[in-house]
Amino acid sequence: MTxxxxxxxxxxxMGSEAEPTLFELSQPGRRCWQLRTTGMPEWSVDDLIPAxxxxxxxxxxxxxxxxxxxxxxxxxxxxQFAVDLGAYPLGSCTMKYNPKLCDTVAGLPGLSGVHPxxxxxxxxxxxxxxxxxxxxxxxxxxxAAATLQPAAGAAxxxxxxxxxxxxxxxxxxxxxxxxxxxxxxxxxxxxxxxxGYETVTVPSDERGCVDLAALRSVLxxxxxxxxxxxxxxxxxxxxxxxxxxxxxxxxxGLLYYDGAxxxxxxxxxxxGDMGFDIVHMNLHKTFATPxxxxxxxxxPVAVSPRLVEFLPGPxxxxxxxxxxxxxxxxxxxxxxxxVHSWHGNALVLARALAYMEVHGGDGLRRVAERxxxxxxxxRKRLSGSYDVPFDRPCMHEVVLSAASLRKxxxxxxxxxxxxxxxxxxxxxxxxxxxxxxxxxxIEPTETESLQTLEALAEALETIAAExxxxxxxxxxxxxxPVRRVDEARAARTxxxxxxxxxxx
Amino acid sequence: xPDYLPHTxxxxxxxxxxxxxxxxxxxxxxxxxxxxxGRGLALVDGSPEPDVLARFEALxxxxxxxxxxxxxxxxxxxxxxxVPPVVRALAGRSExxxxxxxxxxxxxxxxxxxxxxxxxxxxxxxxxxxxxxSLYDGANALVEGVNLxxxxxxxxxxxxxxxxxPHWRAVLRTFAAGTGHVLVDIPLEDGVTxxxxxxxxxxxxxxxxxxxxxxxxxxxxxxxxxxxxxxxATGAVLVVAADPVAASLLRxxxxxxxxxxxxxxxxxxxxxxxGGPYLGLFAVAQQHVGRLPGRLVGETVxxxxxxxxxxxxxxxxxxxxxxxxxxxxCTNQTLMAVYAAVxxxxxxxxxxxxxxxxxxxxxxxCREALLGLxxxxxxxxxTPTVREFAVRTPIPGRLAIERLADEGYLxxxxxxxxxxxxxxxxxAGDDALCGxxxxxxxxxxxxxxxxxxxxxxxxxx
Numbered sequence: 001m002t003x004x005x006x007x008x009x010x011x012x013x014m015g016s017e018a019e020p021t022l023f024e025l026s027q028p029g030r031r032c033w034q035l036r037t038t039g040m041p042e043w044s045v046d047d048l049i050p051a052x053x054x055x056x057x058x059x060x061x062x063x064x065x066x067x068x069x070x071x072x073x074x075x076x077x078x079x080q081f082a083v084d085l086g087a088y089p090l091g092s093c094t095m096k097y098n099p100k101l102c103d104t105v106a107g108l109p110g111l112s113g114v115h116p117x118x119x120x121x122x123x124x125x126x127x128x129x130x131x132x133x134x135x136x137x138x139x140x141x142x143x144a145a146a147t148l149q150p151a152a153g154a155a156x157x158x159x160x161x162x163x164x165x166x167x168x169x170x171x172x173x174x175x176x177x178x179x180x181x182x183x184x185x186x187x188x189x190x191x192x193x194x195x196g197y198e199t200v201t202v203p204s205d206e207r208g209c210v211d212l213a214a215l216r217s218v219l220x221x222x223x224x225x226x227x228x229x230x231x232x233x234x235x236x237x238x239x240x241x242x243x244x245x246x247x248x249x250x251x252x253g254l255l256y257y258d259g260a261x262x263x264x265x266x267x268x269x270x271x272g273d274m275g276f277d278i279v280h281m282n283l284h285k286t287f288a289t290p291x292x293x294x295x296x297x298x299x300p301v302a303v304s305p306r307l308v309e310f311l312p313g314p315x316x317x318x319x320x321x322x323x324x325x326x327x328x329x330x331x332x333x334x335x336x337x338x339v340h341s342w343h344g345n346a347l348v349l350a351r352a353l354a355y356m357e358v359h360g361g362d363g364l365r366r367v368a369e370r371x372x373x374x375x376x377x378x379r380k381r382l383s384g385s386y387d388v389p390f391d392r393p394c395m396h397e398v399v400l401s402a403a404s405l406r407k408x409x410x411x412x413x414x415x416x417x418x419x420x421x422x423x424x425x426x427x428x429x430x431x432x433x434x435x436x437x438x439x440x441x442i443e444p445t446e447t448e449s450l451q452t453l454e455a456l457a458e459a460l461e462t463i464a465a466e467x468x469x470x471x472x473x474x475x476x477x478x479x480x481p482v483r484r485v486d487e488a489r490a491a492r493t494x495x496x497x498x499x500x501x502x503x504x
Numbered sequence: 505x506p507d508y509l510p511h512t513x514x515x516x517x518x519x520x521x522x523x524x525x526x527x528x529x530x531x532x533x534x535x536x537x538x539x540x541x542g543r544g545l546a547l548v549d550g551s552p553e554p555d556v557l558a559r560f561e562a563l564x565x566x567x568x569x570x571x572x573x574x575x576x577x578x579x580x581x582x583x584x585x586x587v588p589p590v591v592r593a594l595a596g597r598s599e600x601x602x603x604x605x606x607x608x609x610x611x612x613x614x615x616x617x618x619x620x621x622x623x624x625x626x627x628x629x630x631x632x633x634x635x636x637x638s639l640y641d642g643a644n645a646l647v648e649g650v651n652l653x654x655x656x657x658x659x660x661x662x663x664x665x666x667x668x669x670p671h672w673r674a675v676l677r678t679f680a681a682g683t684g685h686v687l688v689d690i691p692l693e694d695g696v697t698x699x700x701x702x703x704x705x706x707x708x709x710x711x712x713x714x715x716x717x718x719x720x721x722x723x724x725x726x727x728x729x730x731x732x733x734x735x736x737a738t739g740a741v742l743v744v745a746a747d748p749v750a751a752s753l754l755r756x757x758x759x760x761x762x763x764x765x766x767x768x769x770x771x772x773x774x775x776x777x778x779g780g781p782y783l784g785l786f787a788v789a790q791q792h793v794g795r796l797p798g799r800l801v802g803e804t805v806x807x808x809x810x811x812x813x814x815x816x817x818x819x820x821x822x823x824x825x826x827x828x829x830x831x832x833x834c835t836n837q838t839l840m841a842v843y844a845a846v847x848x849x850x851x852x853x854x855x856x857x858x859x860x861x862x863x864x865x866x867x868x869x870c871r872e873a874l875l876g877l878x879x880x881x882x883x884x885x886x887t888p889t890v891r892e893f894a895v896r897t898p899i900p901g902r903l904a905i906e907r908l909a910d911e912g913y914l915x916x917x918x919x920x921x922x923x924x925x926x927x928x929x930x931x932a933g934d935d936a937l938c939g940x941x942x943x944x945x946x947x948x949x950x951x952x953x954x955x956x957x958x959x960x961x962x963x964x965x
Contacts, residue, residue: 006510021620022621023621026852031854032590033854033858039951040862040866040950040953041865042865043864043865043868048861048868049864050888053725053888054753055755059756059853059857061848061855062848062849066850069590069846069849069850073849076613076615077594077597079617080599093604093605099553101553101556108564109571110563110566111567111778112775113571114569114570115569115582115778115914117578117582117917117921118568122569122574123568124567124568125565125566129563139546140545151780153834154832154834157832158682162679187832191832193827193828194651195682199826199827265532266545267545268535269541291602292837293600293842294603294838295638295836296840337674337678338671340641340643341642341671341672341675344780345780346780346781347780350560354560357548357550357551357559358507360547360549360550362545364547366507372532373511373520373531377522393533417608418608427607447508447509447510448510449510449515450519477610480610481610482609482812485813486805487804489805491817496634496816497623497635499628500633
């Protein structure tokens with residue numbers, strides 16, 4: 001079937017045949033490695049490693065030909081869904097198209113071939129990339145300065161909380177609690193604990209936003225700060241943000257912005273202008289660096305002027321005119337220290353800067369507009385087939401619910417997601433946020449076309465109709481590389497390696 | 505204006521009409537007017553791809569330390585190993601690059617199986633039964649290893665060998681500010697850790713965790729057995745930071761008694777990349793599986809009984825445990841784990857050993873030649889070294905690096921850049937100032953090493 005108008009679905013091309021593990025393809029004595037001719041003296045292992053330290057048997061790995069290796073991993077790739085195959089409306093994850101340009105940038109020998117311990121004089125290009133990216137991220141967020149070291153969003157969160165801690169401690173102010181809404185990402189409370197704070201959860205109100213009265217009732221001078229996502233995980237803009245910021249600042253607390261949903265507001269409104277003091281960004285979401293099957297990402301943290309002196313170091317900086325070089329690194333006066341082995345996920349950072357340079361300021365604003373437009377189109381189109389728990393205009397994502405389908409026909413959100421896989425789309429995020437029953441969280445992103453949205457909506461409408469017709473959706477999916485997997489067995493009889501299989 | 509957005513003007517109008525809106529601005533009605541930016545973002549104007557690519561090529565030219573221009577003798581956790589075209593071609597496939605965390609196992613068997621193969625390889629290298637799907641980098645793996653050890657032992661005092669790389673120890677200190685762990689630096693003597701006498705170490709001061717490198721960052725082979733005995737005496741958990749390449753020649757940390765093995769996975773197929781993305785390696789003994797941080801893939805079956813893979817033991821993870829979680833790690837570095845699995849598949853049993861053997865040969869050849877020069881002294885006595893080594897030269901290390909770069913070499917790392925000019929418990933002040941940490945991988949030829957030694961002899965006079 002020819003897809004009309006650029007419809008992004010993948011169903012026909014995923015591999016259904018099971019692939020043996022690389023270890024099962026191994027034949028003793030087969031090999032494919034080839035190493036440079038060095039002309040070095042050929043000392044034996046016995047000459048080089050003292051007996052007390054020497055390994056007696058080599059580490060057993062697979063022994064395959066290059067042709068086998070290529071076949072194996074190519075076949076595995078055919079058993080993997082990806083953005084390049086079809087739409088991936090996984091709410092909160094911003095699975096937009098990742099421009100190939102950025103892959104090429106990341107592969108440039110002048111970037112990928114640079115040792116991270118090289119001094120600034122030998123890595124001026126990289127330091128320039130870092131400084132320019134920091135400037136751009138600060139403009140987008142309305143903040144004063146940023147660290148690029150955190151390797152992921154969660155690493156950014158913990159870095160932000162340590163900044164919060166350093167700030168309060170520098171004022172001789174010992175505080176113990178951090179507030180998060182009940183709709184927050186799970187990483188938020190975990191980061192709060194590792195930052196040495198206690199979590200206080202505040203409920204959402206009937207509009208899906210922070211309950212301002214409930215927030216005020218827990219605010220006092222023991223509160224170090226609040227972590228908010230805005231738009232929140234329901235895809236709704238916290239309209240009371242100014243009042244929230246004023247109330248938290250009133251008691252001396254700081255506002256932390258979880259940038260998971262920054263895509264919605266690029267060029268429209270900035271966390272700094274809303275009153276936030278600390279902002280982490282997920283470059284793998286907003287700035288289209290590929291998610292890599294679950295990492296690498298990058299989670300830079302930007303801060304307001306009063307927190308700059310606490311930022312992690314060493315920090316890349318532009319040097320004053322007349323210095324030996326254009327760029328250098330400095331340790332901020334009261335730095336919390338390093339949060340990464342080196343400078344952060346440098347190649348991810350370069351990709352993000354390249355993405356921003358293609359778009360420019362206007363382009364980023366268009367990104368946000370199209371992302372919000374697509375989400376609202378889906379919301380309106382599907383409001384007849386699914387429950388919309390908070391039925392008002394959303395930002396970049398919409399949270400639907402299968403509660404009615406479940407009540408009437410026994411069809412769960414999970415069943416809807418699994419059935420959608422058979423239409424060649426990835427499933428939405430299901431059962432999150434926790435405060436919505438049978439949640440289906442859909443984030444189409446700006447790079448999906450109207451035709452793709454129509455196909456996605458048709459698929460979801462078909463599924464709702466199938467549920468009503470009594471189709472056994474609990475058996476979906478059937479046409480995927482494997483069918484529903486036994487998760488309980490995986491946990492009960494743990495087989496985390498090929499060696500743990502035993503006689504299976 | 506170039507971008508990647510598919511909407512035509514007609515489609516925009518059609519979609520707005522469907523929503524009952526007359527402009528795109530109205531989509532943001534929920535944003536209070538007073539907060540809106542009210543101007544365009546002050547960024548560069550958008551540029552077409554060829555212009556952007558040309559600019560990044562120019563930025564790459566400004567990096568003098570690129571490995572295709574300077575012969576690389578730098579290490580410190582990041583090494584210039586061979587990464588063959590086949591590894592880049594396979595791991596760079598867009599199905600691996602543009603997917604996300606395998607929440608839907610039915611359409612994520614590719615990444616899940618590759619990660620299980622990766623976990624198997626890491627567990628075999630570590631000599632432990634379970635390895636996770638990777639963490640952010642070596643330092644992050646160390647932090648998580650220490651957190652696990654503290655949780656398992658119930659004691660927050662951590663004895664950290666000063667043979668752990670200084671930049672990793674710095675990361676450990678940063679995160680200890682939040683957890684309240686008490687880090688105690690244990691000094692080195694001739695490059696190896698001198699643990700305190702166990703006698704009298706008990707109660708609240710007793711360490712809950714011991715951390716040691718194998719080899720340590722100066723390339724020295726530590727006595728893991730001695731660290732294990734200290735753990736037996738104190739009830740501490742033993743965390744070993746191991747190099748995955750050297751591990752193929754050395755007794756496995758697991759065999760030597762490690763409870764947790766952490767490491768930097770960059771040497772397994774990841775380009776130097778100016779420090780990231782890399783991947784943290786993390787393996788544990790069976791009794792610590794319940795505290796394993798990060799993601800773990802397990803084998804199971806689907807409803808038809810077909811072998812299948814899935815992210816498992818999810819109850820450990822932050823999104824379920826929330827504030828009770830002992831780790832906030834959400835993602836791992838799956839793509840780098842795929843690179844490692846392909847690289848180790850390419851090397852196989854004989855190749856990994858051959859890489860390590862060639863590194864060891866080159867390291868010995870280079871070290872002996874350098875120590876034959878006037879004024880070049882070892883920093884770690886006669887302690888055996890593998891993978892890298894530290895020497896003192898007659899001039900400051902930073903100056904030597906600059907001069908060597910002018911002659912075509914990235915001549916190692918200046919210890920002053922790693923430990924500061926005043927030194928730290930691993931290297932004393934003068935040695936720090938004039939020290940060089942030098943790594944020789946299987947990619948270095950005899951001619952390159954001889955040229956490097958001659959040049960160093962010239963520039964330190």
